[in-house]
Amino acid sequence: MDKDFDNWYHNTGLISMAIYFTASIRYYNLYRKLMFQVVSYANSILFKWIKTYLYSFLVMLVLPIVFDIISIFYPELNSYTGSWWFFLFFSIIMYYVAITGYANPIVTKIPFEISMFDKKPALLLSSNYSTENIIIDIEHETFKENHSPEIENWKAKIETLIQAQKLYQNPELTLTDLAKKLETNAAVVSKTINQGFGLNFNDFINNYRIEAVKTSFEIGEHKKSTLLGIAFDCGFNSKATFNRAFKKNTGLSPKDFLNKR
Structure with a gap:
Protein backbone atom coordinates (compact mmCIF):
# COMPACT_ATOMS: atom_id res chain seq x y z
CA MET A 1 0.00 0.00 0.00
CA ASP A 2 1.18 3.49 -0.82
CA LYS A 3 1.95 5.41 2.39
CA ASP A 4 0.37 8.50 0.83
CA PHE A 5 -2.97 6.76 1.27
CA ASP A 6 -2.66 5.97 4.97
CA ASN A 7 -5.73 6.49 7.13
CA TRP A 8 -4.67 9.95 8.30
CA TYR A 9 -4.39 11.12 4.68
CA HIS A 10 -7.67 9.53 3.71
CA ASN A 11 -9.56 10.94 6.72
CA THR A 12 -8.11 14.43 6.31
CA GLY A 13 -9.24 14.49 2.70
CA LEU A 14 -12.72 13.36 3.73
CA ILE A 15 -12.95 16.09 6.37
CA SER A 16 -11.85 18.78 3.88
CA MET A 17 -14.52 17.59 1.43
CA ALA A 18 -17.16 17.75 4.17
CA ILE A 19 -16.14 21.32 5.07
CA TYR A 20 -16.25 22.35 1.41
CA PHE A 21 -19.68 20.73 0.95
CA THR A 22 -21.11 22.48 4.02
CA ALA A 23 -19.68 25.84 2.94
CA SER A 24 -21.06 25.37 -0.59
CA ILE A 25 -24.59 24.79 0.71
CA ARG A 26 -24.31 27.81 2.98
CA TYR A 27 -23.05 30.03 0.14
CA TYR A 28 -25.71 28.82 -2.28
CA ASN A 29 -28.51 29.47 0.21
CA LEU A 30 -27.24 33.01 0.82
CA TYR A 31 -26.97 33.60 -2.92
CA ARG A 32 -30.51 32.28 -3.43
CA LYS A 33 -31.91 34.59 -0.75
CA LEU A 34 -30.05 37.56 -2.21
CA MET A 35 -31.34 36.98 -5.76
CA PHE A 36 -34.95 36.86 -4.57
CA GLN A 37 -34.33 40.15 -2.78
CA VAL A 38 -32.70 42.08 -5.61
CA VAL A 39 -33.96 40.83 -9.01
CA SER A 40 -37.37 40.17 -10.56
CA TYR A 41 -36.18 37.11 -12.51
CA ALA A 42 -34.68 35.07 -9.68
CA ASN A 43 -36.07 31.71 -10.79
CA SER A 44 -34.17 31.89 -14.07
CA ILE A 45 -30.76 32.38 -12.40
CA LEU A 46 -30.94 29.88 -9.55
CA PHE A 47 -29.06 27.38 -11.73
CA LYS A 48 -30.66 23.99 -11.16
CA TRP A 49 -27.39 22.41 -12.18
CA ILE A 50 -25.81 23.74 -8.98
CA LYS A 51 -28.28 21.68 -6.96
CA THR A 52 -27.41 18.68 -9.12
CA TYR A 53 -23.74 19.41 -8.52
CA LEU A 54 -24.26 19.54 -4.76
CA TYR A 55 -26.08 16.21 -4.85
CA SER A 56 -23.24 14.75 -6.91
CA PHE A 57 -20.67 16.09 -4.48
CA LEU A 58 -22.64 14.55 -1.62
CA VAL A 59 -22.40 11.17 -3.38
CA MET A 60 -18.64 11.71 -3.69
CA LEU A 61 -18.54 12.42 0.03
CA VAL A 62 -20.61 9.41 1.03
CA LEU A 63 -18.93 6.96 -1.38
CA PRO A 64 -15.64 6.64 0.62
CA ILE A 65 -17.62 6.13 3.83
CA VAL A 66 -19.65 3.34 2.20
CA PHE A 67 -16.45 1.84 0.85
CA ASP A 68 -14.85 1.86 4.32
CA ILE A 69 -17.88 0.17 5.86
CA ILE A 70 -17.94 -2.55 3.20
CA SER A 71 -14.18 -3.03 3.59
CA ILE A 72 -14.70 -4.01 7.24
CA PHE A 73 -16.50 -7.12 6.08
CA TYR A 74 -14.45 -7.64 2.92
CA PRO A 75 -10.81 -6.63 3.70
CA GLU A 76 -9.66 -7.68 0.24
CA LEU A 77 -11.39 -4.59 -1.18
CA ASN A 78 -8.61 -2.45 0.31
CA SER A 79 -6.23 -3.64 -2.38
CA TYR A 80 -5.80 -1.67 -5.60
CA THR A 81 -7.37 -4.43 -7.66
CA GLY A 82 -10.23 -4.92 -5.20
CA SER A 83 -11.19 -1.25 -5.09
CA TRP A 84 -11.53 -0.70 -8.84
CA TRP A 85 -15.29 -0.11 -8.60
CA PHE A 86 -14.79 2.67 -6.06
CA PHE A 87 -12.37 4.59 -8.28
CA LEU A 88 -14.59 3.98 -11.31
CA PHE A 89 -17.67 5.52 -9.68
CA PHE A 90 -15.62 8.32 -8.14
CA SER A 91 -14.16 9.20 -11.56
CA ILE A 92 -17.57 9.14 -13.27
CA ILE A 93 -18.95 11.61 -10.72
CA MET A 94 -15.87 13.83 -11.03
CA TYR A 95 -16.21 13.99 -14.82
CA TYR A 96 -19.95 14.66 -14.52
CA VAL A 97 -19.33 17.59 -12.16
CA ALA A 98 -16.62 19.02 -14.43
CA ILE A 99 -18.62 18.70 -17.65
CA THR A 100 -21.87 20.14 -16.25
CA GLY A 101 -19.92 22.98 -14.64
CA TYR A 102 -18.21 24.04 -17.86
CA ALA A 103 -21.45 23.57 -19.82
CA ASN A 104 -23.29 26.04 -17.55
CA PRO A 105 -21.18 29.20 -17.31
CA ILE A 106 -22.48 31.77 -14.81
CA VAL A 107 -22.64 35.37 -15.91
CA THR A 108 -24.13 37.60 -13.22
CA LYS A 109 -25.36 41.10 -13.98
CA ILE A 110 -25.75 41.82 -10.28
CA PRO A 111 -22.48 42.83 -8.61
CA PHE A 112 -22.44 41.47 -5.08
CA GLU A 113 -20.24 40.03 -2.37
CA ILE A 114 -21.28 37.50 0.25
CA SER A 115 -19.53 36.70 3.49
CA MET A 116 -20.57 33.52 5.27
CA PHE A 117 -19.33 34.75 8.63
CA ASP A 118 -20.23 38.45 8.94
CA LYS A 119 -23.36 39.63 10.70
CA LYS A 120 -24.23 41.47 7.49
CA PRO A 121 -23.71 38.63 5.02
CA ALA A 122 -24.56 40.37 1.73
CA LEU A 123 -22.97 43.44 0.22
CA LEU A 124 -24.83 44.61 -2.87
CA LEU A 125 -22.40 46.79 -4.77
CA SER A 126 -23.60 49.91 -6.55
CA SER A 127 -23.95 49.46 -10.30
CA ASN A 128 -21.52 52.23 -11.22
CA TYR A 129 -19.13 51.57 -8.31
CA SER A 130 -18.94 55.30 -7.67
CA THR A 131 -21.41 55.56 -4.80
CA GLU A 132 -21.40 53.96 -1.42
CA ASN A 133 -21.82 50.19 -1.37
CA ILE A 134 -25.20 49.01 -0.13
CA ILE A 135 -25.68 46.25 2.42
CA ILE A 136 -28.75 44.01 2.09
CA ASP A 137 -29.13 41.98 5.28
CA ILE A 138 -30.48 38.80 3.70
CA GLU A 139 -29.81 36.70 6.79
CA HIS A 140 -32.19 38.66 8.97
CA GLU A 141 -34.75 40.02 6.52
CA THR A 142 -38.19 40.39 8.06
Whole structure:
Protein backbone atom coordinates (compact mmCIF):
# COMPACT_ATOMS: atom_id res chain seq x y z
CA MET A 1 0.00 0.00 0.00
CA ASP A 2 1.18 3.49 -0.82
CA LYS A 3 1.95 5.41 2.39
CA ASP A 4 0.37 8.50 0.83
CA PHE A 5 -2.97 6.76 1.27
CA ASP A 6 -2.66 5.97 4.97
CA ASN A 7 -5.73 6.49 7.13
CA TRP A 8 -4.67 9.95 8.30
CA TYR A 9 -4.39 11.12 4.68
CA HIS A 10 -7.67 9.53 3.71
CA ASN A 11 -9.56 10.94 6.72
CA THR A 12 -8.11 14.43 6.31
CA GLY A 13 -9.24 14.49 2.70
CA LEU A 14 -12.72 13.36 3.73
CA ILE A 15 -12.95 16.09 6.37
CA SER A 16 -11.85 18.78 3.88
CA MET A 17 -14.52 17.59 1.43
CA ALA A 18 -17.16 17.75 4.17
CA ILE A 19 -16.14 21.32 5.07
CA TYR A 20 -16.25 22.35 1.41
CA PHE A 21 -19.68 20.73 0.95
CA THR A 22 -21.11 22.48 4.02
CA ALA A 23 -19.68 25.84 2.94
CA SER A 24 -21.06 25.37 -0.59
CA ILE A 25 -24.59 24.79 0.71
CA ARG A 26 -24.31 27.81 2.98
CA TYR A 27 -23.05 30.03 0.14
CA TYR A 28 -25.71 28.82 -2.28
CA ASN A 29 -28.51 29.47 0.21
CA LEU A 30 -27.24 33.01 0.82
CA TYR A 31 -26.97 33.60 -2.92
CA ARG A 32 -30.51 32.28 -3.43
CA LYS A 33 -31.91 34.59 -0.75
CA LEU A 34 -30.05 37.56 -2.21
CA MET A 35 -31.34 36.98 -5.76
CA PHE A 36 -34.95 36.86 -4.57
CA GLN A 37 -34.33 40.15 -2.78
CA VAL A 38 -32.70 42.08 -5.61
CA VAL A 39 -33.96 40.83 -9.01
CA SER A 40 -37.37 40.17 -10.56
CA TYR A 41 -36.18 37.11 -12.51
CA ALA A 42 -34.68 35.07 -9.68
CA ASN A 43 -36.07 31.71 -10.79
CA SER A 44 -34.17 31.89 -14.07
CA ILE A 45 -30.76 32.38 -12.40
CA LEU A 46 -30.94 29.88 -9.55
CA PHE A 47 -29.06 27.38 -11.73
CA LYS A 48 -30.66 23.99 -11.16
CA TRP A 49 -27.39 22.41 -12.18
CA ILE A 50 -25.81 23.74 -8.98
CA LYS A 51 -28.28 21.68 -6.96
CA THR A 52 -27.41 18.68 -9.12
CA TYR A 53 -23.74 19.41 -8.52
CA LEU A 54 -24.26 19.54 -4.76
CA TYR A 55 -26.08 16.21 -4.85
CA SER A 56 -23.24 14.75 -6.91
CA PHE A 57 -20.67 16.09 -4.48
CA LEU A 58 -22.64 14.55 -1.62
CA VAL A 59 -22.40 11.17 -3.38
CA MET A 60 -18.64 11.71 -3.69
CA LEU A 61 -18.54 12.42 0.03
CA VAL A 62 -20.61 9.41 1.03
CA LEU A 63 -18.93 6.96 -1.38
CA PRO A 64 -15.64 6.64 0.62
CA ILE A 65 -17.62 6.13 3.83
CA VAL A 66 -19.65 3.34 2.20
CA PHE A 67 -16.45 1.84 0.85
CA ASP A 68 -14.85 1.86 4.32
CA ILE A 69 -17.88 0.17 5.86
CA ILE A 70 -17.94 -2.55 3.20
CA SER A 71 -14.18 -3.03 3.59
CA ILE A 72 -14.70 -4.01 7.24
CA PHE A 73 -16.50 -7.12 6.08
CA TYR A 74 -14.45 -7.64 2.92
CA PRO A 75 -10.81 -6.63 3.70
CA GLU A 76 -9.66 -7.68 0.24
CA LEU A 77 -11.39 -4.59 -1.18
CA ASN A 78 -8.61 -2.45 0.31
CA SER A 79 -6.23 -3.64 -2.38
CA TYR A 80 -5.80 -1.67 -5.60
CA THR A 81 -7.37 -4.43 -7.66
CA GLY A 82 -10.23 -4.92 -5.20
CA SER A 83 -11.19 -1.25 -5.09
CA TRP A 84 -11.53 -0.70 -8.84
CA TRP A 85 -15.29 -0.11 -8.60
CA PHE A 86 -14.79 2.67 -6.06
CA PHE A 87 -12.37 4.59 -8.28
CA LEU A 88 -14.59 3.98 -11.31
CA PHE A 89 -17.67 5.52 -9.68
CA PHE A 90 -15.62 8.32 -8.14
CA SER A 91 -14.16 9.20 -11.56
CA ILE A 92 -17.57 9.14 -13.27
CA ILE A 93 -18.95 11.61 -10.72
CA MET A 94 -15.87 13.83 -11.03
CA TYR A 95 -16.21 13.99 -14.82
CA TYR A 96 -19.95 14.66 -14.52
CA VAL A 97 -19.33 17.59 -12.16
CA ALA A 98 -16.62 19.02 -14.43
CA ILE A 99 -18.62 18.70 -17.65
CA THR A 100 -21.87 20.14 -16.25
CA GLY A 101 -19.92 22.98 -14.64
CA TYR A 102 -18.21 24.04 -17.86
CA ALA A 103 -21.45 23.57 -19.82
CA ASN A 104 -23.29 26.04 -17.55
CA PRO A 105 -21.18 29.20 -17.31
CA ILE A 106 -22.48 31.77 -14.81
CA VAL A 107 -22.64 35.37 -15.91
CA THR A 108 -24.13 37.60 -13.22
CA LYS A 109 -25.36 41.10 -13.98
CA ILE A 110 -25.75 41.82 -10.28
CA PRO A 111 -22.48 42.83 -8.61
CA PHE A 112 -22.44 41.47 -5.08
CA GLU A 113 -20.24 40.03 -2.37
CA ILE A 114 -21.28 37.50 0.25
CA SER A 115 -19.53 36.70 3.49
CA MET A 116 -20.57 33.52 5.27
CA PHE A 117 -19.33 34.75 8.63
CA ASP A 118 -20.23 38.45 8.94
CA LYS A 119 -23.36 39.63 10.70
CA LYS A 120 -24.23 41.47 7.49
CA PRO A 121 -23.71 38.63 5.02
CA ALA A 122 -24.56 40.37 1.73
CA LEU A 123 -22.97 43.44 0.22
CA LEU A 124 -24.83 44.61 -2.87
CA LEU A 125 -22.40 46.79 -4.77
CA SER A 126 -23.60 49.91 -6.55
CA SER A 127 -23.95 49.46 -10.30
CA ASN A 128 -21.52 52.23 -11.22
CA TYR A 129 -19.13 51.57 -8.31
CA SER A 130 -18.94 55.30 -7.67
CA THR A 131 -21.41 55.56 -4.80
CA GLU A 132 -21.40 53.96 -1.42
CA ASN A 133 -21.82 50.19 -1.37
CA ILE A 134 -25.20 49.01 -0.13
CA ILE A 135 -25.68 46.25 2.42
CA ILE A 136 -28.75 44.01 2.09
CA ASP A 137 -29.13 41.98 5.28
CA ILE A 138 -30.48 38.80 3.70
CA GLU A 139 -29.81 36.70 6.79
CA HIS A 140 -32.19 38.66 8.97
CA GLU A 141 -34.75 40.02 6.52
CA THR A 142 -38.19 40.39 8.06
CA PHE A 143 -41.55 40.21 6.32
CA LYS A 144 -43.60 41.45 9.29
CA GLU A 145 -45.88 44.33 8.42
CA ASN A 146 -44.65 47.75 9.41
CA HIS A 147 -47.07 50.70 9.17
CA SER A 148 -44.66 53.44 10.19
CA PRO A 149 -45.10 56.78 8.37
CA GLU A 150 -41.78 56.31 6.58
CA ILE A 151 -42.70 52.85 5.28
CA GLU A 152 -46.18 53.99 4.22
CA ASN A 153 -44.69 56.96 2.39
CA TRP A 154 -42.27 54.78 0.42
CA LYS A 155 -45.00 52.21 -0.27
CA ALA A 156 -47.13 54.85 -1.96
CA LYS A 157 -44.17 56.08 -4.03
CA ILE A 158 -43.24 52.57 -5.13
CA GLU A 159 -46.79 51.61 -6.12
CA THR A 160 -47.35 54.86 -8.01
CA LEU A 161 -44.08 54.56 -9.94
CA ILE A 162 -44.50 50.91 -10.90
CA GLN A 163 -48.08 51.35 -12.07
CA ALA A 164 -47.46 54.63 -13.89
CA GLN A 165 -44.38 53.46 -15.79
CA LYS A 166 -45.31 49.76 -15.91
CA LEU A 167 -41.83 48.85 -14.73
CA TYR A 168 -42.87 45.23 -14.25
CA GLN A 169 -42.83 44.84 -18.04
CA ASN A 170 -39.03 44.97 -17.90
CA PRO A 171 -38.03 41.26 -17.63
CA GLU A 172 -34.65 42.23 -16.13
CA LEU A 173 -35.89 44.76 -13.58
CA THR A 174 -33.70 44.89 -10.47
CA LEU A 175 -33.97 46.42 -7.03
CA THR A 176 -31.24 48.87 -7.99
CA ASP A 177 -33.19 49.98 -11.09
CA LEU A 178 -36.23 50.75 -8.94
CA ALA A 179 -34.12 52.55 -6.33
CA LYS A 180 -32.55 54.76 -9.02
CA LYS A 181 -35.93 55.86 -10.33
CA LEU A 182 -37.02 56.67 -6.77
CA GLU A 183 -33.71 58.51 -6.17
CA THR A 184 -32.93 56.49 -3.06
CA ASN A 185 -30.80 53.46 -2.23
CA ALA A 186 -31.65 49.78 -2.63
CA ALA A 187 -31.65 49.13 1.12
CA VAL A 188 -34.57 51.54 1.63
CA VAL A 189 -36.59 49.99 -1.19
CA SER A 190 -35.82 46.46 -0.01
CA LYS A 191 -36.93 47.23 3.56
CA THR A 192 -40.13 48.88 2.32
CA ILE A 193 -41.08 45.93 0.11
CA ASN A 194 -40.20 43.37 2.80
CA GLN A 195 -41.99 45.11 5.66
CA GLY A 196 -44.56 47.20 3.81
CA PHE A 197 -45.84 44.53 1.45
CA GLY A 198 -44.61 41.42 3.27
CA LEU A 199 -42.87 40.11 0.13
CA ASN A 200 -39.43 39.78 -1.38
CA PHE A 201 -38.67 41.87 -4.47
CA ASN A 202 -39.01 38.97 -6.92
CA ASP A 203 -42.51 37.97 -5.72
CA PHE A 204 -43.55 41.62 -5.40
CA ILE A 205 -42.84 42.38 -9.07
CA ASN A 206 -44.23 39.05 -10.23
CA ASN A 207 -47.54 39.89 -8.56
CA TYR A 208 -47.81 42.98 -10.77
CA ARG A 209 -47.03 40.83 -13.80
CA ILE A 210 -49.71 38.31 -12.85
CA GLU A 211 -52.28 41.09 -12.43
CA ALA A 212 -51.31 42.37 -15.88
CA VAL A 213 -51.81 38.85 -17.28
CA LYS A 214 -55.26 38.65 -15.64
CA THR A 215 -56.18 42.00 -17.20
CA SER A 216 -55.11 40.65 -20.60
CA PHE A 217 -57.35 37.63 -20.05
CA GLU A 218 -60.29 39.88 -19.16
CA ILE A 219 -60.03 41.82 -22.43
CA GLY A 220 -59.67 38.61 -24.44
CA GLU A 221 -55.98 38.81 -25.39
CA HIS A 222 -55.67 35.02 -24.93
CA LYS A 223 -57.96 34.59 -27.96
CA LYS A 224 -55.55 36.49 -30.19
CA SER A 225 -52.19 35.53 -28.64
CA THR A 226 -50.56 32.57 -26.94
CA LEU A 227 -50.31 32.39 -23.17
CA LEU A 228 -46.53 32.59 -23.46
CA GLY A 229 -46.80 35.68 -25.65
CA ILE A 230 -48.99 37.37 -23.05
CA ALA A 231 -46.57 36.35 -20.30
CA PHE A 232 -43.61 37.86 -22.17
CA ASP A 233 -45.54 41.08 -22.81
CA CYS A 234 -46.20 41.36 -19.07
CA GLY A 235 -42.54 40.96 -18.11
CA PHE A 236 -41.91 37.24 -17.63
CA ASN A 237 -38.82 35.82 -19.30
CA SER A 238 -39.66 32.10 -19.36
CA LYS A 239 -42.63 29.75 -19.44
CA ALA A 240 -41.51 27.92 -16.29
CA THR A 241 -41.22 31.15 -14.28
CA PHE A 242 -44.62 32.33 -15.53
CA ASN A 243 -46.38 29.07 -14.63
CA ARG A 244 -44.73 28.94 -11.21
CA ALA A 245 -45.57 32.56 -10.36
CA PHE A 246 -49.15 32.26 -11.67
CA LYS A 247 -49.89 29.18 -9.59
CA LYS A 248 -48.30 30.76 -6.52
CA ASN A 249 -50.50 33.83 -6.95
CA THR A 250 -53.80 32.18 -7.90
CA GLY A 251 -53.48 28.55 -6.84
CA LEU A 252 -54.24 27.53 -10.45
CA SER A 253 -52.33 27.03 -13.65
CA PRO A 254 -53.01 29.64 -16.38
CA LYS A 255 -55.10 27.15 -18.40
CA ASP A 256 -57.15 26.07 -15.36
CA PHE A 257 -57.69 29.74 -14.48
CA LEU A 258 -59.06 30.43 -17.97
CA ASN A 259 -61.28 27.36 -17.91
CA LYS A 260 -62.88 28.55 -14.65
CA ARG A 261 -63.76 31.97 -16.05
